[in-house]
Amino acid sequence: MGFGKSMTVSEMIGQFIKPEAPIYVKAFDGSTFGEPSADLRVRVVRPDAVYQLLTQPNEIGAVRAYVLGDIDFDGIDYADPYPQMRQLLAIAPYVKPIRPLAVAKVASGVFSHGLRRPPVPATEGPSKFDRIKRGLLPHTEKADSQTVSFHYDMSNEFYADFLGPSMTYTCAVFDDPSMSLEDAQANKLRLILDKLGLEPGQRLLDIGCGWGSMVITAARRGIKALGVTLSKEQAEYANEWIAREGLSDLAEVRVQDYREVPESDFDGICSIGMMEHVGVKNYQRYFEEMFRLLKPMGRLLNHQITISHDKPNGKPGTDEFLDRYIFPDGDLGTPGFIESCIHDAGFNVVHQENLRQHYALTLHHWNRNLSEHWDDAVKQVGFERAKVWGLYMAACSLNFELDGIQIHQFLAVRPDRVGHPMGDWYPLRPWWKA
Template sequence: MSGAAPRIVALAEKALGAPLPVRIRAWDRSEAGPPGAPALVIRHRRALRRVLWRPGELGLARAWVAGEIDVEGDLYEALDLLAGMIWEKGEDRPERGVFDMARDPAVREAAVELVKLAGPGLPPPPPKEEARRRTGLRHTLGRDRKAISHHYDVGNEFYELVLGPSMVYSCAYWRPDGTLEEAQRDKLDLICRKLQLREGQRLLDVGGGWGSLVLHAAREYGVRAVAVTLSREQAAYGRKRVAEEGLADLVEIRVQDYREVDDGPYDAISSVGMAEHVGAARYREYAADLYALLKPGGRLLNHQIARRPLADEEGYEVDEFIDAYVFPDGELAPVGRTVGLLEDAGFEVRDVEALREHYARTLRAWVANLESDMPRAARLTSPGRARIWRLYMAASALSFERNRIGVNQVLAVKTPQDGASGLPLRPRAWTEEAGSTGG
């Protein structure tokens, strides 16, 4: 068997016990695998050393970020074909290295041959974009600041390229034939309608990003809005937008943790794409803090990605690639757990709207924006970072499409003792007014 690619395919199929669903193109220009399938291009043999020492998702991710492997053909198709092999079947072996694998008779021979093919030496160090190893308790104030900075403080111009003019980094709310900008505007307006914002009210936006929601709420509804973020780059960008729009008398953007906000009560709180950073151990505290910051009758709109429930919830593990390169310390919870903890804090949950298909479409739009000028994206941040975001967003789009994860808007009220929630009898009116007919 001549060439690296046929040997890699044979060894992979022996280890997996199944046909490899993609083609392999190796550094020596050899090629093997199913004709017509997307090709996994292995540009350097050191990629094999990474995978041997960290089999599964993280080893492949490091090789991808370093530019040692790539996909030729449809990236979505390739990820869909590889999903069962990497993300679904690899969950039970994230920490096994090559010598641990060699204890398994089914893969011992393949591992030994792959070691020979990879060449001598240890794997190179992880790419510089990998988050540094973290110690101590998760979700302390200091550790959360570092995690947020890792994700968001990578250049506002980079995010402008990916997100477009709206600068909204969360699921849009699509009309069948709408644009990304229209869908993000509709999402911002949907949130304001659900919160029933009115002129003169106070809104707190937790995890306020680049200020898009508070700007929309102040401009269109006349509220006095405060946005808090742990990202200094986001805050500087948002403050500039506030000044340019002449809304400084209505909008304040702070570099502040939600646990440090002490100027309540507010009429309404929005938390959009932020609660994923809170962590399971802190979620009860998060819900209680937001409850305490609201007036009686105040409303909370919690917009949050959710995972599917597990038979053994104690066995939940954070995704290795996302933890190392995208959202350090991020955690997902089933929507039922989120609703339960909000209720435990005292909230009356009044509405849950699933937007799963909307997020898949949003992510595909962001990937298209990124792919339209990858060289510029690499210059604005780094080649590795641009590759991370392309892989992360494409894989996430597929996860939403395949119902591996979802996203939900939970509307909750701090209902006063007399039971008057203040909500309309037909709450779906806000959906009709926002003009959306679904995903």
């Protein structure tokens, strides 16, 4: 059946998309839109798809419809929907300007069947507003602990399904596109340690250490490495890995907020893929804390996702999909703003680079790994959540390719005294292999 006596689903679509668009849609009411030979073939499976988009006329409505199977695509791999996302981009030039009359016409046809609140996926978390109502103010220690647990404390086995043996959940660094993911991740860890220039016996603090790959790599060089994370599952995994490697005398991972680390005078600090959880408004204080924890001439390597341009409304935060499904309270800043914060905290910023293309390649590897291990991923976290993560990683890879987001490494040094910032240690030119 259709919605209303005179409007089918295909007619509703025609209110918003030009008929020559490269898409074919087949709806539950038997109506179709577009050319059957189009590469992008969409199925509107249930009426709830329309209710989702009308009650949430934004990305949340579309995500809910996709995650619950109200909308589907012919030939899709749920672990890697990148091809369909690329094809959807090609529809943009064919989208008509939103006309209030068209919206009213469609809404009238739908709501003539009565108001209906469509279901919400079980994997969707509360909105930012709902979290605040519960007393979880963004980026307080209590909120950070819960949001990190939401993201990371699902299943170590699930993360292994797409990260691979390195268990390294950040951008790899590729010598060329044919390089394997494992080699590229080892290359990234090597690059960071080479930039920090630490020697055996010196001390490294890894903030947001994940499953311990950096801590272990540093300890293999004879560096005394401490990692901190808010995820209990990550810490258990990391310490078991450290013990298997026989590195317990050099490496340790704690469940601890970086603001509670009692030690100081570290020779180096790395923060790899952690700043996305800190909050832009807290960047200055974060880098001031790093400055305090380092000894004079200590080095900081900050590796984080950035946005290419300031948000139009000037408000912090990620989009609604990421906030509700992936990174609650996630937040991104521009590279210029981040560098200013590092500088204003007292550091000398000595090098920065943009690894945007490398993260797109990394994510393509993760999507392929998820596809290869799909059955186990579903076993670990359920079909719905596995589907969400396939969508998330494919969307991020596309966003890196389109330069909506980037990833930067900043290398900074804590000066030894005013007017003589580099001392004898810092060479005249970069000393690491690119």
